Amino acid sequence: MRRRIGSRGALSRSPCGGCSELGLLTRRSNEEASTDRVALSSLSGEKIVSVLQSGPIGDLIRREMTRLDVGFDESISARTFYVAAALVRAGVRVALVDNFTAQVVAVPDLLFRTIKPAISFDVFAIWLESRPPTVQLQGFLDIVAELVSNS
Numbered sequence: 001m002r003r004r005i006g007s008r009g010a011l012s013r014s015p016c017g018g019c020s021e022l023g024l025l026t027r028r029s030n031e032e033a034s035t036d037r038v039a040l041s042s043l044s045g046e047k048i049v050s051v052l053q054s055g056p057i058g059d060l061i062r063r064e065m066t067r068l069d070v071g072f073d074e075s076i077s078a079r080t081f082y083v084a085a086a087l088v089r090a091g092v093r094v095a096l097v098d099n100f101t102a103q104v105v106a107v108p109d110l111l112f113r114t115i116k117p118a119i120s121f122d123v124f125a126i127w128l129e130s131r132p133p134t135v136q137l138q139g140f141l142d143i144v145a146e147l148v149s150n151s
Contacts, residue, residue, distance in 0.1 A: 016123040018148040020098040023114040037116040049084045049095035050074035
């Protein structure tokens, strides 16, 4: 794929072997042991660490919220899924994050439940055409692709 981005040049991208899915990361409680999917509509009004400003994936969440007419209490926000997950791990609210981030922060007292309807997205590596990946970076991307396809 080739896309022009202003004066910086054209972008190239390569698939990293799979996709990711969004879910709700919460602190585990005795009454909340289910790993079943959680309906996005059931989160209406919930106090949540917002990731709506995180970029294209935040836009996916916002579109689905608009379609379902769902609103959250977003008085706390994070620009990255990792920061949102770290806040949940520290006991601050719940957050919508991707399954890879949930795996990174996984501890016994956290619970990750995918949402319904499913919101998934492909994982890509992106670079400027004028600066293609080095041999070392390509080796790294191959490892990432293998890990993504195996999860």
